[in-house]
Amino acid sequence: MYVAVKGGEQAITRSLQLLAEARRGDLTVPELSLDQIREQLRLGVARVMQEGSLYDEELAALAMRQAAGDMLEAIFLLRAYRTTLPRFGYTQPLDTNAMRVRRRVSGTFKDVPGGQVLGPTYDYTQRLLEFESTAPTSPLQAEAPLPDTMPRVLDLLDAEALIERIDAGVDPEPIDLTREPLMFPADRATRLQNLARGDEGFLLGMAYSTQRGYAESHPFAGEIRMGEVDVVICPEELGFAIEIGSITLTECQMINQFHGGNGLPPQFTRGYGLCMGEGERKAMSMALVDRTLRCDELGEPAYAPAQNQEFVLSHSDSVEASGFVQHLKLPHYVDFQAELSLLRTLSKQHAQHLNAEETAAQETSS
Amino acid sequence: MDTPTHLARAQWMSLLAQAEPAELATAMEAFAPPVDATTWLRPPQTGLYMLRGRVGGTGPQFNLGEVSVTRCSVQIGERIGHAWVRGSNSRHAELAACADALMQDAEQGPRLQVQVVEPLRQSLNRRREAASRKAAASKVEFFTVVRGE
Numbered sequence: 001m002y003v004a005v006k007g008g009e010q011a012i013t014r015s016l017q018l019l020a021e022a023r024r025g026d027l028t029v030p031e032l033s034l035d036q037i038r039e040q041l042r043l044g045v046a047r048v049m050q051e052g053s054l055y056d057e058e059l060a061a062l063a064m065r066q067a068a069g070d071m072l073e074a075i076f077l078l079r080a081y082r083t084t085l086p087r088f089g090y091t092q093p094l095d096t097n098a099m100r101v102r103r104r105v106s107g108t109f110k111d112v113p114g115g116q117v118l119g120p121t122y123d124y125t126q127r128l129l130e131f132e133s134t135a136p137t138s139p140l141q142a143e144a145p146l147p148d149t150m151p152r153v154l155d156l157l158d159a160e161a162l163i164e165r166i167d168a169g170v171d172p173e174p175i176d177l178t179r180e181p182l183m184f185p186a187d188r189a190t191r192l193q194n195l196a197r198g199d200e201g202f203l204l205g206m207a208y209s210t211q212r213g214y215a216e217s218h219p220f221a222g223e224i225r226m227g228e229v230d231v232v233i234c235p236e237e238l239g240f241a242i243e244i245g246s247i248t249l250t251e252c253q254m255i256n257q258f259h260g261g262n263g264l265p266p267q268f269t270r271g272y273g274l275c276m277g278e279g280e281r282k283a284m285s286m287a288l289v290d291r292t293l294r295c296d297e298l299g300e301p302a303y304a305p306a307q308n309q310e311f312v313l314s315h316s317d318s319v320e321a322s323g324f325v326q327h328l329k330l331p332h333y334v335d336f337q338a339e340l341s342l343l344r345t346l347s348k349q350h351a352q353h354l355n356a357e358e359t360a361a362q363e364t365s366s
Numbered sequence: 367m368d369t370p371t372h373l374a375r376a377q378w379m380s381l382l383a384q385a386e387p388a389e390l391a392t393a394m395e396a397f398a399p400p401v402d403a404t405t406w407l408r409p410p411q412t413g414l415y416m417l418r419g420r421v422g423g424t425g426p427q428f429n430l431g432e433v434s435v436t437r438c439s440v441q442i443g444e445r446i447g448h449a450w451v452r453g454s455n456s457r458h459a460e461l462a463a464c465a466d467a468l469m470q471d472a473e474q475g476p477r478l479q480v481q482v483v484e485p486l487r488q489s490l491n492r493r494r495e496a497a498s499r500k501a502a503a504s505k506v507e508f509f510t511v512v513r514g515e
Contacts, residue, residue, distance in 0.1 A: 014391060053431035055417065086413040088435060093418045093427050100494060102501040110508055115420035118504040142505070145498035152423065166425035174428045176416060188421055194417075196430050226502075230380075231433060233415055237448055240372040243380035244435060245452030251423065272422045276431060 017284035023068045027097070035102035037061035037299045046248070046277025047071055051318060052078025053197040055247050055276050058347045072318050074197075079319050092232040092241060096251045096274070098149050099227040106153045108255060112148040119226060120191050120278075153223035154253050154270065163255065163268040191293055191313060196275060198316030204281060206306045214304035215292045218257035221273065226250040226278055254287035262299030270299065367487035378469050378483050383451045385486045393482040394461050397468055399442045404464075407446065408439035410456035442467040 024031065038045055038061045048060040052075045059078060067073035103119025106112045118124070153190045174189040182194065191229035195203060213250035228246040254271035258264070271291025277316075283295040293309050305311050315321060370504045380391065414432040421428055438449045438459035447467025449459045465482055 016414070025472035050431070054414070055431065055433040059434065059455065082414060084434060085434070086411070087432075088413040088415050088437065090416045090429075091418055091433070093420045094417070096423045096431070100498065102497060103504075116506040117501050118506065119501055139500050140494065140503040142502035143499075145495050146502045146505070166422035168420065168424065168426055171426060174418070174426065175427050178416070178429075178432075189426055192419070193423060194426040195428070196428075205403045228497075231415070231417065231452055233435075233450060235437075235448070235450060236374075237439075238372075238379075240376050242376050242383065242450065244450045246384065247417075247433060253423065266426060274419045274430060276417075309394050 007183065007334065013328050020305065023066070031331040032065055034061040034065065037064055043278055044069075046275075046279050047200060047282070048078055049175065049276045050072045050279055050282060051075040051084070051197055051199060054078050054082045055179075063257070065354060072322050076319050076322065082221040084218070089233065089235070092234060094229050094231070094249065094274075095219040096229060096249060097152060099225055099249065099251070100148075100246075101150050101225050103227065104150055104225040106223050108223075109153060109156065112153050112156070112223075116144065116148055121280075138224060146204075146271065150225065154255065157222075157255070161267075164258075164264075164270060166270065175182075178335070184313075184315060185296070186309055186313060188290070188294065192272065192286075192290060193276070194316055195273075195289060195314045198286070199281045199318035200279070200285065202316050202318070202321075203289055206292075206312055207285035208293045209292075209304065210288055210306045215295070215302075215307050216300075217292055219288055219289060220255040221284065222253045222255040222270075223279060224250070224252045224283065226280065233324060248277050250275050250277070252280070252283035252287040254284070256292055258293050259300060269294070271366060375466075375469070378479075379449070379462070379466055381483055381486045381490065382449065382465050384490055385458075387455050387458040387461075387491070388453075389481075389489060390461050390465075390486065391487060394465060395479060396481065397465070397474065399440075399464050399468065399487040403443050405441040406439075407441050408437065410436050410438040410459045412436045412456070417504065438463040440464055440467055443471070445470045 003299060010085045014085045036058045041061075041064065044064055045057050048071060049055050049057070050065055051071075052063065054060075058129070059081060063074035063077040064071070068140075090313075100119060101114075103121060104114070104117045106116060146306070154163055158165060172189075174193070175187070177190065177193050186194070204266075209215070227248065227250050230243045232241050232243055232247045234240065235272060250273075251269075252273035254273070256271055258267055258269040260266040267337060269291065271287040271289075271294075273286030273288075273290065274287065275282045289312060291341070292304070292306045293312060294300075295307045300307075302308065390509070393443050398489040412434055413436075415435050416515045420426065433452060434454050435450055435452055435457040436456055437450050437456055438468070439446065440460070440463040440476070441447075442464065443459040445467040447463040447465065449462035449466060451459045451462055465478060469478050469483070
């Protein structure tokens with residue numbers, strides 16, 4: 001129970017001033033420009049866009065600066081801002097097969113058609129702090145560009161019928177969690193929307209738990225690709241589809257062992273991860289958790305936290321989680337007074353009870 | 367024939383939307399529409415489209431998250447131009463809508479095609495090729511013995 005508490009307005013005003021001052025820091029140091037954040041902290045920008053669930057680099061950079069680098073606060077700011085914008089519609093499904101790949105690796109096949117392209121990755125860095133600022137050497141360009149489209153690695157297995165097929169089927173209209181509440185059991189499309197904007201740390205922990213034995217997942221990274229995909233819309237005013245720009249996406253196709261069950265033959269199954277911007281850790285975590293959450297569909301014994309969709313989906317959102325944990329800071333004065341008074345009564349009763357027992361014991365012994 | 371096919375219009379609208387805003391602005395300097403013949407039917411407005419993905423890349427659709435989009439509609443003479451551009455750059459949307467209207471004009475269209483749209487296409491292709499060639503430079507060359515088939 002919360003009560004309206006009057007007073008403290010001036011303290012709040014001063015607190016906001018202190019916040020603004022702390023955020024800006026030393027005035028002799030130039031303020032960060034949004035361009036600098038967007039260009040030099042691009043992975044942070046990507047995370048704010050993913051979990052803020054809004055692809056807009058400028059707004060994400062602004063949110064990061066305003067939140068003084070607190071990513072969860074920046075995500076909250078972006079989520080709040082999106083509610084002020086009108087919804088124009090839904091895009092056509094993003095065609096990740098036509099991605100203009102800048103990175104594409106497979107942990108399952110060395111010689112994938114189209115090749116393995118490392119792209120910009122921290123994987124091969126030594127993780128040594130570089131104290132000198134390093135100006136990049138002029139970027140090397142290969143003589144020939146990559147093929148226009150790269151075949152999906154998983155299609156190689158599909159040709160042998162060793163991996164489950166995923167077809168659009170009747171292509172139902174998916175539930176939109178920004179419009180409808182999360183209901184259980186949630187279908188896979190709904191789960192993926194939840195995971196796509198879920199907290200990276202939470203998903204990483206959940207994914208890690210599946211690898212350590214809390215659900216048998218036996219995963220392989222079939223393919224991870226990152227690059228640009230065109231956004232296509234079909235406005236009513238036109239009646240035909242147009243590209244309105246491209247966005248960076250990271251996609252992870254996880255391959256998992258499956259011994260058969262629920263009427264399905266033994267085959268490889270798939271876990272899927274897709275996220276805005278460069279976000280390999282997020283996409284991989286999402287794919288692992290997606291696969292684990294399919295336990296009911298595949299008839300697998302469910303005992304681990306990562307297999308429990310109510311547990312995973314209800315706790316994946318950092319805006320909700322952060323709000324509920326931090327609301328404890330709000331005045332609970334009346335609540336607490338009630339608890340205090342109850343405890344005083346109980347304590348008194350306990351003391352009286354002890355006294356009564358002591359008196360009874362003395363009477364018996366005498 | 368002065369009515370463009372949908373395909374041609376979709377192509378130029380896509381190129382205008384994918385253009386670098388500064389490059390589009392420079393290219394459009396020579397085509398500033400006369401103010402008295404220009405009516406902004408829908409001034410630039412930024413809103414959201416929900417991005418859709420597919421489960422496993424090929425399966426049923428799911429909602430990935432939103433993307434900011436700025437739309438704008440303009441009437442120049444008798445032609446109505448529309449624009450939808452990703453992001454919140456109002457000027458980009460205005461210029462793209464004007465270019466779309468002028469592209470439908472029998473007289474102006476061909477000039478715009480040569481001086482605006484075609485250079486934008488080349489520029490887009492150059493940017494994409496440069497990015498692709500940079501990525502290709504990091505392609506792994508495995509040194510393994512190839513088994514005879």
